[in-house]
Amino acid sequence: MTISKPETNVELPTLEKFRNINRTFPHTEHILQQKRDGKKVFGWLCTYVPEEILHAAGILPVRITGYSNEVELDDGNAYLYINNCSFSRSCLQMGLRKEYEFLDGVVGGSTCDGARRLFDLWRHYIGTPFYHVLTVPRKYSEKAHALYLNEVIQFKEHLEEYMGFKVTDKALHQSIKLYNQSRDLLWQLYELRKSPSPPITGTETMEISNASYRMPKEIFNEWLKSLLDDLKHSSREHTGRARLMLVGSVLTNTDFIKAIEDQGGLVVTDELCTSTRYWGDRVKLDGNEPPVNAIARRYLNNYPCARMFPSDERFNRIVDAALKFNVDGVVSQTIRYCVPYAHDLPLLTRRLKEHNIPVLSLDVEYGTSGSGQIQTRVQAFLEMLEAKKK
Amino acid sequence: MKATGKNSIESILRACRLIMKMGQGTADMSPSRTMYYKMLIKYFSSLLQAKENGDFIAAHTVFFPAEVIYAMDLVPMHTETTTWMTALFTGECSDILAAGSSLGMASEICTPHRGLAGAFAIGALPRPDVMLWSNMVCDNTAKSGELVMELCDCPGFFIDRPFKDSQYEVNYLVGELQDLVKFLEDKSGRKMNWDKLSVIVARMDKQIELIRQINELRKSVPTPFRATGFLELLSVDYLFPGQPEAIEYLETLLAELSEMVKKGEGAVSRERFRVMSLFIPPMYLIAFLEKISQEYGAVSVIEPFFTFWGEGRLDPAHPLESVAKKSYMIPEMRMYRPMDDLALDAIVDCAQQYKVDGAIFYADVGCRHSCATIKLFKDSLNRIDIPMLTLDCDVVDPTITSEEEFREKLERFFELLEER
Numbered sequence: 001m002t003i004s005k006p007e008t009n010v011e012l013p014t015l016e017k018f019r020n021i022n023r024t025f026p027h028t029e030h031i032l033q034q035k036r037d038g039k040k041v042f043g044w045l046c047t048y049v050p051e052e053i054l055h056a057a058g059i060l061p062v063r064i065t066g067y068s069n070e071v072e073l074d075d076g077n078a079y080l081y082i083n084n085c086s087f088s089r090s091c092l093q094m095g096l097r098k099e100y101e102f103l104d105g106v107v108g109g110s111t112c113d114g115a116r117r118l119f120d121l122w123r124h125y126i127g128t129p130f131y132h133v134l135t136v137p138r139k140y141s142e143k144a145h146a147l148y149l150n151e152v153i154q155f156k157e158h159l160e161e162y163m164g165f166k167v168t169d170k171a172l173h174q175s176i177k178l179y180n181q182s183r184d185l186l187w188q189l190y191e192l193r194k195s196p197s198p199p200i201t202g203t204e205t206m207e208i209s210n211a212s213y214r215m216p217k218e219i220f221n222e223w224l225k226s227l228l229d230d231l232k233h234s235s236r237e238h239t240g241r242a243r244l245m246l247v248g249s250v251l252t253n254t255d256f257i258k259a260i261e262d263q264g265g266l267v268v269t270d271e272l273c274t275s276t277r278y279w280g281d282r283v284k285l286d287g288n289e290p291p292v293n294a295i296a297r298r299y300l301n302n303y304p305c306a307r308m309f310p311s312d313e314r315f316n317r318i319v320d321a322a323l324k325f326n327v328d329g330v331v332s333q334t335i336r337y338c339v340p341y342a343h344d345l346p347l348l349t350r351r352l353k354e355h356n357i358p359v360l361s362l363d364v365e366y367g368t369s370g371s372g373q374i375q376t377r378v379q380a381f382l383e384m385l386e387a388k389k390k
Numbered sequence: 391m392k393a394t395g396k397n398s399i400e401s402i403l404r405a406c407r408l409i410m411k412m413g414q415g416t417a418d419m420s421p422s423r424t425m426y427y428k429m430l431i432k433y434f435s436s437l438l439q440a441k442e443n444g445d446f447i448a449a450h451t452v453f454f455p456a457e458v459i460y461a462m463d464l465v466p467m468h469t470e471t472t473t474w475m476t477a478l479f480t481g482e483c484s485d486i487l488a489a490g491s492s493l494g495m496a497s498e499i500c501t502p503h504r505g506l507a508g509a510f511a512i513g514a515l516p517r518p519d520v521m522l523w524s525n526m527v528c529d530n531t532a533k534s535g536e537l538v539m540e541l542c543d544c545p546g547f548f549i550d551r552p553f554k555d556s557q558y559e560v561n562y563l564v565g566e567l568q569d570l571v572k573f574l575e576d577k578s579g580r581k582m583n584w585d586k587l588s589v590i591v592a593r594m595d596k597q598i599e600l601i602r603q604i605n606e607l608r609k610s611v612p613t614p615f616r617a618t619g620f621l622e623l624l625s626v627d628y629l630f631p632g633q634p635e636a637i638e639y640l641e642t643l644l645a646e647l648s649e650m651v652k653k654g655e656g657a658v659s660r661e662r663f664r665v666m667s668l669f670i671p672p673m674y675l676i677a678f679l680e681k682i683s684q685e686y687g688a689v690s691v692i693e694p695f696f697t698f699w700g701e702g703r704l705d706p707a708h709p710l711e712s713v714a715k716k717s718y719m720i721p722e723m724r725m726y727r728p729m730d731d732l733a734l735d736a737i738v739d740c741a742q743q744y745k746v747d748g749a750i751f752y753a754d755v756g757c758r759h760s761c762a763t764i765k766l767f768k769d770s771l772n773r774i775d776i777p778m779l780t781l782d783c784d785v786v787d788p789t790i791t792s793e794e795e796f797r798e799k800l801e802r803f804f805e806l807l808e809e810r
Contacts, residue, residue, distance in 0.1 A: 110553030343533035
């Protein structure tokens with residue numbers, strides 16, 4: 001298992017607060033309070049939805065996710081059919097079972113087949129007051145940026161119409177500042193993980209990432225500052241049989257990472273849409289340009305999902321991170337029927353092999369905690385990595 | 391490796407020639423069907439001989455605007471149709487699917503695209519000079535190009551077609567097409583013939599009009615068009631957009647169907663059930679589906695995602711804009727837009743117009759975005775008391791379902807329709 005110095009591996013109180021957010025989601029204290037205060041809560045379905053626009057309108061944006069554990073998806077299967085990814089089916093099932101009944105709006109993007117169909121069925125069968133779907137281009141060209149900017153402006157106008165007031169540039173600037181602070185703090189956390197013996201495990205980091213899209217950023221930032229302070233002054237040290245990077249489909253179940261770390265693999269970085277691909281890049285304001293332009297540019301250029309073209313943009317970032325975090329191997333987890341990642345895998349594996357970085361490819365279902373077969377394969381992978389190091 | 395490029399295309403050609411020979415003089419081989427097989431022979435012969443003739447092969451995925459390829463006198467290779475045809479005419483494609491898997495492609499990647507990569511990997515298809523693809527109509531098409539580029543060591547171009555249909559988005563697509571023309575001119579060394587593209591667009595407009603007229607005839611009771619005839623319309627549309635052969639074929643078919651309607655003749659000897667087909671049936675069961683259609687008097691009268699074109703006309707004076715506009719009129723593109731009440735009402739309306747008794751949804755295990763609509767369609771058709779049968783299958787892989795399973799489920803469905 002991951003080796004920790006027992007005498008220094010003290011529990012961090014703030015970490016427990018993040019865990020509590022994830023344990024109680026979607027009925028967290030902050031969401032319930034927001035509703036009690038008569039304010040709105042919106043759900044968003046994909047990292048290409050510009051959250052700052054919602055925040056600037058006084059809305060609490062939370063990411064719609066599914067059950068972070070293994071459950072039967074009877075309703076999800078009946079409505080979305082068995083051959084759609086278990087993430088979409090799990091999210092829909094939670095919606096159908098009224099777990100998200102507090103939502104005042106749902107915002108999605110045309111990002112992948114699973115996401116757009118989840119949006120279609122949510123709109124038809126669940127009935128949330130506000131809906132909006134953005135066309136999200138798959139390219140990074142100037143024309144694509146212009147199209148996406150137009151989409152973001154239309155979304156903002158639609159939201160203003162629903163809310164009955166204008167979202168001002170001043171409010172957008174404040175939201176950008178707040179969200180950028182989150183991103184900076186999370187990168188500070190990741191910097192600590194570059195250490196040969198980081199003070200935090202991959203499992204613990206995932207708790208923080210998960211909480212980041214489930215709670216008000218104002219509070220999240222304060223908690224994370226406190227945690228970073230604790231970590232910088234702690235003597236916590238974690239080492240493992242191998243340093244690993246986790247890539248691929250959406251992942252929220254921290255038990256999956258724990259199953260890897262229990263066997264001695266130390267996850268030191270990742271490329272996941274619930275983590276670095278969510279908060280990876282800052283919004284960069286350019287002179288006097290309207291803030292909405294900067295937001296649109298950031299969201300299209302952000303750490304790319306496998307849906308984007310060319311795929312080398314994604315592959316280059318993965319290779320770069322793998323080298324910077326000095327990983328011994330990459331664990332790719334692809335949810336069954338998550339086609340964009342399944343298509344990328346053969347090409348990504350070749351790119352990583354060119355850098356002498358081995359890849360363990362795992363086909364999983366969303367919410368899996370790392371079953372016996374996965375443990376066996378991780379064990380064999382770690383043995384191979386250890387042999388390679390000798 | 392079992393197959394070679396020539397063998398795969400040649401097997402399609404051999405099968406087409408054999409079907410024509412066996413059907414010669416029979417009622418089954420009508421003039422339009424004869425034309426259809428001659429067209430297939432022409433298409434695949436061009437592909438087979440392209441390298442020897444020094445032609446430039448442009449491989450492209452489904453719904454990619456092949457009008458542009460034809461206007462530049464390049465040889466098109468419709469990748470999915472070639473995979474389907476291999477399954478249709480050879481009865482199996484296990485070797486190319488296995489080759490796809492051995493590349494590391496997961497089993498849930500749909501078989502036409504897994505097979506496509508496999509076919510290139512083992513040389514079952516000729517190496518293209520360029521790979522062209524788009525996100526029309528799903529993630530599989532959007533993601534299929536880069537691996538082929540790497541396998542074939544060829545350049546490629548991806549068209550990013552926006553999800554919605556605002557004028558802004560249509561203009562974006564026109565920009566994509568302009569970039570495509572520049573790319574093809576650069577790679578092939580040939581210039582775009584804009585006059586030719588205008589002629590092709592004019593013909594494409596006529597082609598769509600002819601299909602609309604054919605559909606009008608299919609509203610007749612009894613309906614004159616064979617149960618799986620729509621697959622021929624589909625192939626003509628995919629392989630010959632705006633080509634003179636397509637016009638000739640459709641005009642001939644229209645005349646044949648008109649004559650049948652005048653005489654009160656139907657495609658089946660006694661029409662009992664009028665069926666709406668949703669999505670594509672397995673290619674390897676086409677002959678069986680024709681047979682059971684005759685046995686039970688059940689015939690597909692409309693296919694909203696394959697033959698039921700959206701409203702609008704193409705304008706030859708603005709060819710590239712028309713090619714962009716066409717991508718929003720293609721029947722299958724109903725699947726690539728928000729599936730809102732408007733879209734669902736269109737299906738219900740279609741069922742009423744064509745006096746449908748029941749619907750059959752061919753649930754291709756590899757096709758996520760279509761299967762995710764099953765409940766939406768079932769519930770929508772339920773509103774007007776039309777039952778829908780869902781048949782799990784795979785469009786090219788015969789190991790997913792058998793003829794026996796299909797027969798059992800279809801017989802039960804026909805019994806249900808009979809009771810109603």
